[in-house]
Amino acid sequence: MTNEKTEVAVFGGGCFWCTEAVFDELCGVSSVVSGYAGGRTKDPTYEQVCSGTTGHAEVIKIEFDPTEVSFRDLMTVFFATHDPTTLNRQGNDVGTQYRSAILYANEQQRQEAASFIKELGDAKTFRDPIVTTLEPLTDFYPAEGYLQKYYANNPYQPYCQYSIPPKLSKLHKQFAQLLKSHGKT
Numbered sequence: 001m002t003n004e005k006t007e008v009a010v011f012g013g014g015c016f017w018c019t020e021a022v023f024d025e026l027c028g029v030s031s032v033v034s035g036y037a038g039g040r041t042k043d044p045t046y047e048q049v050c051s052g053t054t055g056h057a058e059v060i061k062i063e064f065d066p067t068e069v070s071f072r073d074l075m076t077v078f079f080a081t082h083d084p085t086t087l088n089r090q091g092n093d094v095g096t097q098y099r100s101a102i103l104y105a106n107e108q109q110r111q112e113a114a115s116f117i118k119e120l121g122d123a124k125t126f127r128d129p130i131v132t133t134l135e136p137l138t139d140f141y142p143a144e145g146y147l148q149k150y151y152a153n154n155p156y157q158p159y160c161q162y163s164i165p166p167k168l169s170k171l172h173k174q175f176a177q178l179l180k181s182h183g184k185t
Helices: 016-023 047-052 073-082 107-122 157-176
Strands: 008-015 027-037 059-065 100-104 133-136 140-142
Touching: 008 073, 016 027, 016 073, 016 133, 016 157, 027 107, 059 073, 059 140, 073 107, 073 157, 100 107, 107 133, 133 140
Parallel strands: 100 133
Antiparallel strands: 008 059, 008 100, 027 059, 027 140
C-alpha cells in the first residue's frame, strides 16, 4: 500500500510482541515495526531496553492510511487490548519499558489522544484511572530483526501462547469490522 497520506502512530502497551500481533491485523495498516522510543540511549539493544536503564519503552510504529482506519480507531483498539491503568506494567512484564504510552507524531495526535483519554476517564471505562503517558515522538529505533513479526514467526513460544491469543480473541470479537480479514470467506 503506497499512499501519500500515510501517517504514523507509535504506541507502547507492554511487550511489543503482543501489540504488534494485534495491529498487524487491522485494515489500513501497511506496516507495524517493533522498536524502542521515549528514552535517552541512542541505538539501544533489546537487552539494554529490558534492563530498564535506557528510559525507552517497547513500542510499535504503525504506518496507516487514515482514509481506511483513523487514529481514533487505532487508539480504541490500543486501549481495549492492553491495561492502561497499571503503571509501568503489563501482566508479568514490569518496568518503565512496559509503560502504557502514546508517542505522538504531531500536535493534532497529542490533542486527539488527550481528548480520548479524558473521554475514557469521564465515562469511567476502566475501574482505575488511566496512567497512559503522552510523550512526543523524537527518535524511534527499530528492534533487532529477530524481534520483528515475533508472534507470526514464533507462535508456539510459551510467552506468545499465553499472552497473545487472548488479545487477538478480544480484537476479533470487538473489532471485526476493522480487520483485514473482515468480509473474506
